[in-house]
Amino acid sequence: MQEKNPYKPMIVSGVLVVAACLSASLGLAGCEKEGGAEEVGRKLDQAAESAGDQLEATEKSLGEKAETAGQYMQDSAITAKIKTEILNDSELKVLQIGVTTNDGVVTLSGTVDSQLSLKRAAEVAQSNQGVTSVENNLVVK
Incomplete structure (x- = not known):
């Protein structure tokens, strides 16, 4: 339509x-x-x-x-939702994880404490409506 x-x-x-x-x-x-x-x-x-x-x-x-x-508005909404979910997730530290979205592709960047946190951040991002793919550039420190 x-x-x-x-x-x-x-x-x-x-x-x-x-x-x-x-x-x-x-x-x-x-x-x-x-x-x-x-x-x-x-x-x-x-x-x-x-x-x-x-x-x-x-x-x-x-x-x-x-x-x-x-x-742009849709991408901004996706980014905000993912950041909120990361903030509310006890396994993740939002200040260490950067989130950007471009045409539905979410890019995660920054550092996390464990491989489990790296995997969990990607799961949180992928579970959102409108996300076409996730580029996980997080590094375990």
């Missing part, structure tokens, strides 16, 4: 304003010349096509930015 673009009404109304202004100015200029109506029509067609192309490009750009922002 495709999400609605919240910026589309603003973009469409902006394009309509530009087209209306263009139409009015070209219409006035065309009235003064012989055969001007055809020229005005051609210019309006070009302007409408150009505005449509610009609208499509703007929609695509906004859609990509919204998708990127959505992924």
Whole structure:
């Protein structure tokens, strides 16, 4: 299911304003010349096509930015949840473990006291929804 673009009404109304202004100015200029109506029509067609192309490009750009922002928010939520779970786990010391998430890939870094803690941190990270994989860069000290 495709999400609605919240910026589309603003973009469409902006394009309509530009087209209306263009139409009015070209219409006035065309009235003064012989055969001007055809020229005005051609210019309006070009302007409408150009505005449509610009609208499509703007929609695509906004859609990509919204998708990127959505992924960033999802990654941030995953990181926060894992850090909270590590903090609440008596076997792990949260200050020794760094957690980052990028496109669902969780990276654990830092030092732990034992191999058991290293394994437990990876289990905590992997058990979260949205996690596609875990890169465990923890070192036993």
